[in-house]
Amino acid sequence: MSDPVVLISEEEIQTRVGELAEQISQDYADAGEIVLVGVLKGSFIFLADLARRLAIPRTIEFIAVSSYGTGSRSSGAVRLVMDVRGNIENKHVLIVEDIVDTGHTLKYLMGLMESHRPASVRACALVRKAERAEVDVEVKYLGFDIGEQWVVGYGLDYAEQNRTLPYIGVVSPDD
Ligand code: 5GP
Numbered sequence: 001m002s003d004p005v006v007l008i009s010e011e012e013i014q015t016r017v018g019e020l021a022e023q024i025s026q027d028y029a030d031a032g033e034i035v036l037v038g039v040l041k042g043s044f045i046f047l048a049d050l051a052r053r054l055a056i057p058r059t060i061e062f063i064a065v066s067s068y069g070t071g072s073r074s075s076g077a078v079r080l081v082m083d084v085r086g087n088i089e090n091k092h093v094l095i096v097e098d099i100v101d102t103g104h105t106l107k108y109l110m111g112l113m114e115s116h117r118p119a120s121v122r123a124c125a126l127v128r129k130a131e132r133a134e135v136d137v138e139v140k141y142l143g144f145d146i147g148e149q150w151v152v153g154y155g156l157d158y159a160e161q162n163r164t165l166p167y168i169g170v171v172s173p174d175d
Pocket of ligand 1 (some may be wrong): 067078102
């Protein structure tokens with residue numbers, strides 16, 4: 001497989017993650033504490049960087065989902081693989097997603113989090129493919145809008161490869 005072509009550089013990502021952390025820290029300054037809920041596996045690097053740059057008290061939870069469908073196409077049906085372990089009732093929850101494509105996964109996760117009766121739920125995503133949106137779901141904190149290409153790196157994979165690249169790049173699924 002050839003190397004991915006850089007779409008968003010390491011420097012651009014780090015700058016944007018710093019900006020997001022600052023904005024989130026300001027918005028939740030009076031909240032006391034927030035719970036970052038990382039969506040496995042793709043968000044693990046973004047979550048780690050974001051969490052360490054926040055200036056407010058935070059705890060970390062993880063959740064795992066898989067979408068029914070084949071290859072790089074999401075079918076819209078989402079299956080819960082692992083729910084949060086800690087009690088998030090009456091807490092301020094920030095879902096941390098790697099990428100929002102059609103929006104079905106995030107919509108499902110917002111509903112799932114609501115069922116735990118938190119004080120609030122918002123979403124943060126590193127990238128979004130705005131043109132592919134099929135459902136209306138608010139991404140309160142967004143890193144970058146991108147086109148329709150399949151992207152890898154900074155946590156994102158193609159067939160489990162390329163997750164640890166420091167940048168976000170584009171691969172051709174035919175490689
Ligand atoms: P949605 O439910 O929004 O259609 O899909 C979201 C999920 O699809 C993401 O959490 C991610 O797992 C996967 N996904 C969508 N587009 C990409 C992409 O370009 N690269 C990677 N690695 N995963 C993607």
